Amino acid sequence: MVHERVTEIEHDNSLDKVEQILQGAMHEFLVHGYAGTSMDRVAASAGVSKATVYSYFQDKPGLFKALVEKLAQQRFYSIFGTEPLEGDPKIVLRRLITKALNQMLKDEEFRAFKRVVIGESGRFPELAQLCIVCLIKPTIETLKSYLTSHAELKIPDPEATARILVGSLVHYVMTQEMMHGKEIIPMESDR
Numbered sequence: 001m002v003h004e005r006v007t008e009i010e011h012d013n014s015l016d017k018v019e020q021i022l023q024g025a026m027h028e029f030l031v032h033g034y035a036g037t038s039m040d041r042v043a044a045s046a047g048v049s050k051a052t053v054y055s056y057f058q059d060k061p062g063l064f065k066a067l068v069e070k071l072a073q074q075r076f077y078s079i080f081g082t083e084p085l086e087g088d089p090k091i092v093l094r095r096l097i098t099k100a101l102n103q104m105l106k107d108e109e110f111r112a113f114k115r116v117v118i119g120e121s122g123r124f125p126e127l128a129q130l131c132i133v134c135l136i137k138p139t140i141e142t143l144k145s146y147l148t149s150h151a152e153l154k155i156p157d158p159e160a161t162a163r164i165l166v167g168s169l170v171h172y173v174m175t176q177e178m179m180h181g182k183e184i185i186p187m188e189s190d191r
Helices: 002-032 039-046 050-056 060-080 089-106 108-120 125-148 158-178
Strands: none
Touching (some): 002 039, 002 060, 039 050, 060 125, 089 108, 108 158, 125 158
């Protein structure tokens, strides 16, 4: 019984340490970009030793991958939840689109992170591909599955429609917020 508690405490401390390292990594990637971030900087920012960082993450690509996976999972589940999509498409789709857009507009840190990924994608295409695999692909697949299951919508190509929906949201946030276009080509998000 005592051993189980110690193991549970060690597990909780381990999760706290991982979170601490991921927060330090996020800070460093945002400030210095991918290329300019070192494991030494991550360790200093996280308030842990370099050995501790390496005990949880083998290398910088592994650390970045873990960060992307965490961020993608948080965003995906905050929009889609853990249950399959069900209900009237007019209600479900409006709710999903509103929730996704609101999240994208409010989360300045994630937008800044996307800037880093896009900016570094020329030299490190695997970073951008990781974001596609972890966030965009599951989103498109989930929407495609939902659209396919609603034949009454009479959508000839559910995958293309899912891509258009996702692309419209990404385009809106990129042009209005990330590229500061709301002063040049303003558009209300509820249109």
